Amino acid sequence: MRRGGPFYAQLGLTVLLCLFIVVPIVMSALAGVTVNVFKGLSSGLTLRWIFEVWDLYAQSILLSLWLAVACLVVTTLAGVPLAYVLVRRPNRLTRMFEEILTLPVAIPGLALALALLITYGGFGSFRSSWVFILIGHVLFTMPFMVRSVAAVMSAMDMKTLEEGAASLGAGFWHRFLHVIVPNATPGILAGALMVVTLSIGEFNLTWMLHTPLTKTLPVGLADSYASMRLEIGSAYTLIFFVLIMPLLIAMQMLANPGKKRRAASQPAEDE
Amino acid sequence: MALQNLGEGRSRPSFSRYFGMSRSAMASPATFMALMAPGVAIVAAFFLIPLVLVAMEVANGPDGWATYLVILTNARYFESLVQTLLMSAGVTVVALILCGIVGMFLVRNRFSGRSVLIGLLTLPLSFPGTVVGFMVIMLAGRQGAVGSISNALIGEKIVFAYEIAGLFIGYLYFSIPRVILAVMASAEKLDPQLEEAARSLGAPRWRVVRDVILPGLMPGLISSGAICFATAMGAFGTAFTLATDIDVLPMVIYTEFTRNANIAVAAALSIALGLITWLCLSAVRFLVGEKADLATRGGA
Amino acid sequence: MNATAMAQPGSQTVQTEKTGGTRIELAGCTKTFPDGTRALLPFDLTINGGETLVLLGPSGCGKTTILRLIAGLEFPDAGGKITFGADDVTSQSIEKRRVGMVFQSYALFPNMTVAENVAYGLKVQKVERRERDERVRAMLEMMHIDMLADRRIDQLSGGQRQRVALARAIALRPRVLLLDEPLTALDAKLRVTLRTEINSLLRKLGITAIYVTHDQEEAMALGDRIVVMQKGAIAQIGTPREIYRAPRSPFVADFVGASNRLDGRIEQNSLVLGDIKIGLEQIGHAVEGGPNGHHDGNTGQGAADVYFRADGLAICTPDQGQMRGRVEAISYLGEKSRLTVSGIGESAITLDVDPDFQIAIGDDIHCRFNPERLTVFGRHSNARNAAQTM
Numbered sequence: 001m002r003r004g005g006p007f008y009a010q011l012g013l014t015v016l017l018c019l020f021i022v023v024p025i026v027m028s029a030l031a032g033v034t035v036n037v038f039k040g041l042s043s044g045l046t047l048r049w050i051f052e053v054w055d056l057y058a059q060s061i062l063l064s065l066w067l068a069v070a071c072l073v074v075t076t077l078a079g080v081p082l083a084y085v086l087v088r089r090p091n092r093l094t095r096m097f098e099e100i101l102t103l104p105v106a107i108p109g110l111a112l113a114l115a116l117l118i119t120y121g122g123f124g125s126f127r128s129s130w131v132f133i134l135i136g137h138v139l140f141t142m143p144f145m146v147r148s149v150a151a152v153m154s155a156m157d158m159k160t161l162e163e164g165a166a167s168l169g170a171g172f173w174h175r176f177l178h179v180i181v182p183n184a185t186p187g188i189l190a191g192a193l194m195v196v197t198l199s200i201g202e203f204n205l206t207w208m209l210h211t212p213l214t215k216t217l218p219v220g221l222a223d224s225y226a227s228m229r230l231e232i233g234s235a236y237t238l239i240f241f242v243l244i245m246p247l248l249i250a251m252q253m254l255a256n257p258g259k260k261r262r263a264a265s266q267p268a269e270d271e
Numbered sequence: 272m273a274l275q276n277l278g279e280g281r282s283r284p285s286f287s288r289y290f291g292m293s294r295s296a297m298a299s300p301a302t303f304m305a306l307m308a309p310g311v312a313i314v315a316a317f318f319l320i321p322l323v324l325v326a327m328e329v330a331n332g333p334d335g336w337a338t339y340l341v342i343l344t345n346a347r348y349f350e351s352l353v354q355t356l357l358m359s360a361g362v363t364v365v366a367l368i369l370c371g372i373v374g375m376f377l378v379r380n381r382f383s384g385r386s387v388l389i390g391l392l393t394l395p396l397s398f399p400g401t402v403v404g405f406m407v408i409m410l411a412g413r414q415g416a417v418g419s420i421s422n423a424l425i426g427e428k429i430v431f432a433y434e435i436a437g438l439f440i441g442y443l444y445f446s447i448p449r450v451i452l453a454v455m456a457s458a459e460k461l462d463p464q465l466e467e468a469a470r471s472l473g474a475p476r477w478r479v480v481r482d483v484i485l486p487g488l489m490p491g492l493i494s495s496g497a498i499c500f501a502t503a504m505g506a507f508g509t510a511f512t513l514a515t516d517i518d519v520l521p522m523v524i525y526t527e528f529t530r531n532a533n534i535a536v537a538a539a540l541s542i543a544l545g546l547i548t549w550l551c552l553s554a555v556r557f558l559v560g561e562k563a564d565l566a567t568r569g570g571a
Numbered sequence: 572m573n574a575t576a577m578a579q580p581g582s583q584t585v586q587t588e589k590t591g592g593t594r595i596e597l598a599g600c601t602k603t604f605p606d607g608t609r610a611l612l613p614f615d616l617t618i619n620g621g622e623t624l625v626l627l628g629p630s631g632c633g634k635t636t637i638l639r640l641i642a643g644l645e646f647p648d649a650g651g652k653i654t655f656g657a658d659d660v661t662s663q664s665i666e667k668r669r670v671g672m673v674f675q676s677y678a679l680f681p682n683m684t685v686a687e688n689v690a691y692g693l694k695v696q697k698v699e700r701r702e703r704d705e706r707v708r709a710m711l712e713m714m715h716i717d718m719l720a721d722r723r724i725d726q727l728s729g730g731q732r733q734r735v736a737l738a739r740a741i742a743l744r745p746r747v748l749l750l751d752e753p754l755t756a757l758d759a760k761l762r763v764t765l766r767t768e769i770n771s772l773l774r775k776l777g778i779t780a781i782y783v784t785h786d787q788e789e790a791m792a793l794g795d796r797i798v799v800m801q802k803g804a805i806a807q808i809g810t811p812r813e814i815y816r817a818p819r820s821p822f823v824a825d826f827v828g829a830s831n832r833l834d835g836r837i838e839q840n841s842l843v844l845g846d847i848k849i850g851l852e853q854i855g856h857a858v859e860g861g862p863n864g865h866h867d868g869n870t871g872q873g874a875a876d877v878y879f880r881a882d883g884l885a886i887c888t889p890d891q892g893q894m895r896g897r898v899e900a901i902s903y904l905g906e907k908s909r910l911t912v913s914g915i916g917e918s919a920i921t922l923d924v925d926p927d928f929q930i931a932i933g934d935d936i937h938c939r940f941n942p943e944r945l946t947v948f949g950r951h952s953n954a955r956n957a958a959q960t961m
């Protein structure tokens with residue numbers, strides 16, 4: 001392969017873009033463990049800010065994790081059957097429903113939050129419970145679960161699978177639980193990662209929906225950015241990174257083996 | 272349609288048309304309904320009804336139904352709309368150019384460190400808008416990297432995190448991972464032999480780009496551009512964190528709703544904003560024919 | 572008898588040098604990919620002007636890599652040299668080489684019409700409008716696709732696409748036409764039609780052409796000469812007749828369709844198969860020891876591989892028979908029936924009989940060899956060793 005000027009010019013641009021992305025991440029991670037940001041790293045490293053964040057925001061962090069799990073349960077229970085129907089019965093009605101289902105992703109979270117507030121804001125105890133936020137998250141993440149599962153379901157030959165199971169005498173619910181769902185597992189897994197990641201990071205909706213007692217991780221983040229010293233905001237961000245990274249890595253690993261398998265299935269060399 | 276139903280002579284025409292045909296390995300219509308029920312209930316109760324109510328809420332505004340036009344008639348709102356549109360369009364164009372070059376490069380070349388670069392570039396994929404805002408502060412804030420470097424070089428701290436440039440950088444930061452992934456996905460579908468064929472016919476590099484690569488990437492560029500644009504239009508977290516004085520539309524809506532308790536106007540503006548982003552995405556789907564890829568979205 | 576005996580009675584003399592075509596030479600070329608794959612071992616190859624050379628071999632043997640070296644899409648390792656006529660093009664990139672390429676996947680520009688595809692090269696070369704239109708029209712007419720001029724690519728069938736690809740490649744009058752498995756994606760019948768058309772097109776144009784395929788029949792039908800490749804090396808170069816009748820190694824014999832194999836021995840100038848003895852002078856093609864892997868007249872001793880096609884054995888009466896086998900399967904092929912027979916070698920042997928011949932599965936049959944149609948390789952001959960190290 002010949003690598004001339006154009007190759008290195010593009011490589012340079014890529015590296016620059018990479019720096020643009022990475023430098024602030026590294027800086028904020030460092031700032032989170034620095035004694036005094038204004039003096040720089042020479043002031044020494046400390047975990048003090050991390051502990052302080054935990055003291056201040058443990059509630060929000062735990063609530064976010066709880067919300068993510070709850071959101072995952074709801075979107076899986078409601079989303080997998082939906083995906084099945086959308087794939088198995090594609091017609092005008094289901095397509096229209098799919099369109100409506102994805103709307104909450106297309107329109108800004110702020111608008112969606114406003115609609116929820118105007119409708120249900122009056123129900124005091126509902127308004128101030130975590131369920132109110134959960135509803136926002138479910139609306140926002142459900143399309144991702146449905147799409148992800150539907151993609152896997154339409155890739156497999158579900159008709160044949162089902163007919164095979166039916167010919168063996170399996171009734172619908174048995175087929176659904178023991179043939180369809182297990183075969184759609186990769187889609188459910190990918191969708192689940194997406195749902196959890198999005199739920200943990202969701203801010204636009206949550207900021208409008210939250211109350212002082214139902215602060216989530218990103219709400220706390222915004223709060224710390226606005227009112228705490230830089231080190232605390234940075235330490236909090238660091239905690240967020242640590243939470244989100246395994247999810248991101250899992251998503252990449254889930255996306256990659258497919259590629260490797262494809263490469264391996266290419267005609268083998270004659271020995 | 273009606274004739275068909277008559278011909279079929281079914282008692283519940285619409286129902287059985289959509290969910291009917293109890294063929295052997297096919298669930299019964301009732302089962303299909305049962306499967307859809309939870310999802311439909313959630314969407315109806317918490318999305319459709321609120322949507323209708325918020326649309327009606329506008330009528331309670333100072334100008335009644337005319338409140339819908341406030342975004343056009345009120346100079347402040349209109350200015351904000353124009354500014355948001357310009358800003359989003361600008362971010363989209365810059366992101367498409369940068370990510371087009373980089374994404375194509377990453378797909379077409381294999382070198383050591385390539386997957387590390389891809390990993391790093393897509394790192395912020397799940398950062399919420401607030402974190403992106405904080406990244407901008409890290410980059411161009413009072414304690415930021417740009418400031419420190421410029422201070423060392425020219426003895427002056429360059430700080431632009433809290434103005435429109437900062438917001439622009441933030442939206443760019445948010446868009447880059449998504450657009451790069453989308454470009455890479457469509458570049459991978461692009462047959463490298465098309466480029467080779469063009470070159471064998473004597474086409475120099477720039478012509479290959481213009482005649483083969485760009486047309487091939489176009490659907491991917493249009494759809495990821497639309498997502499980028501729509502997301503920038505609705506982005507709230509970044510602007511909120513930077514606490515800029517810039518009146519982008521989401522900030523205006525937020526202010527109207529919380530500070531001024533001007534619910535009707537906030538609702539009208541929200542609907543306008545939602546309409547714009549939805550139209551933008553639908554137009555693209557119409558143009559490109561495929562659904563703009565959801566997987567690369569997430570609110571800023 | 573002798574592997575190099577190409578002038579068999581009745582063979583046409585193949586005219587390989589034609590005026591007009593560019594002569595192409597690859598000297599001392601090797602190809603190692605950045606990941607360390609040695610796709611091509613050192614080789615020399617000359618393609619005469621106007622000749623159609625076919626590269627034949629199994630998938631992954633390096634055919635495409637040779638084609639890409641000639642095209643300028645890959646470059647040989649240091650030391651290799653590629654010349655087009657008098658031009659040294661070794662370090663020239665593809666844009667400058669004036670080569671026409673036809674791909675298996677057609678690689679037509681989907682954003683252009685048929686006519687625009689064909690016109691693209693001319694446009695890039697700034698051929699002026701009137702002449703360009705004229706030449707595009709002529710090309711489309713020649714490929715019988717003039718009625719498709721304004722179609723989009725996705726409105727074409729596979730065969731039509733390949734015609735457009737051919738028209739596009741030759742519109743610029745390239746110095747060499749490179750075709751990489753152009754017919755593989757088409758169905759069998761169309762493949763034969765298009766093959767015939769490509770054949771007459773190449774003869775008409777008198778252009779130097781290199782055609783890659785893994786299909787033995789296609790190679791025979793199209794090639795002035797065939798290069799059989801095996802694991803990055805050239806196993807044999809020759810006319811279709813040479814390759815078919817006088818394969819130089821078991822690999823070539825097997826690849827060009829001599830699918831029956833028996834273990835034999837060579838003893839005192841005779842081939843011994845069980846209790847049958849056939850004088851080596853009767854054998855159609857024997858490759859035994861010796862410096863070039865050819866039969867050198869020495870009485871080699873030892874094990875030998877015997878290859879033959881379905882015509883290497885004939886059914887006969889029991890008293891004339893050299894051996895007896897059992898019919899395991901019968902496939903009726905129309906003009907003949909193909910029998911699968913066990914009991915002759917270790918694995919089953921196929922042989923052809925008249926379709927009206929009365930026979931049933933389980934029958935015993937007697938048959939004898941047709942020595943003219945046998946190919947024999949001494950087990951320890953250089954040819955075999957060479958094939959193994961390739």
Ligand SMILES: Nc1ncnc2c1ncn2[C@@H]1O[C@H](COP(=O)(O)OP(=O)(O)O)[C@@H](O)[C@H]1O
Nearest residue numbers: 269604606608610629630631632633634635636
């Ligand atoms: N770009 C490349 N990088 C590494 N190995 C390659 C590359 N291209 C081809 N190869 C390897 O070189 C060998 C020859 O490939 P190729 O010429 O495409 O074979 P053929 O066309 O005969 O099927 C194969 O083993 C293939 O895997």
Ligand SMILES: [Mg+2]
Nearest residue numbers: 631634635751
């Ligand atoms: Mg090949």
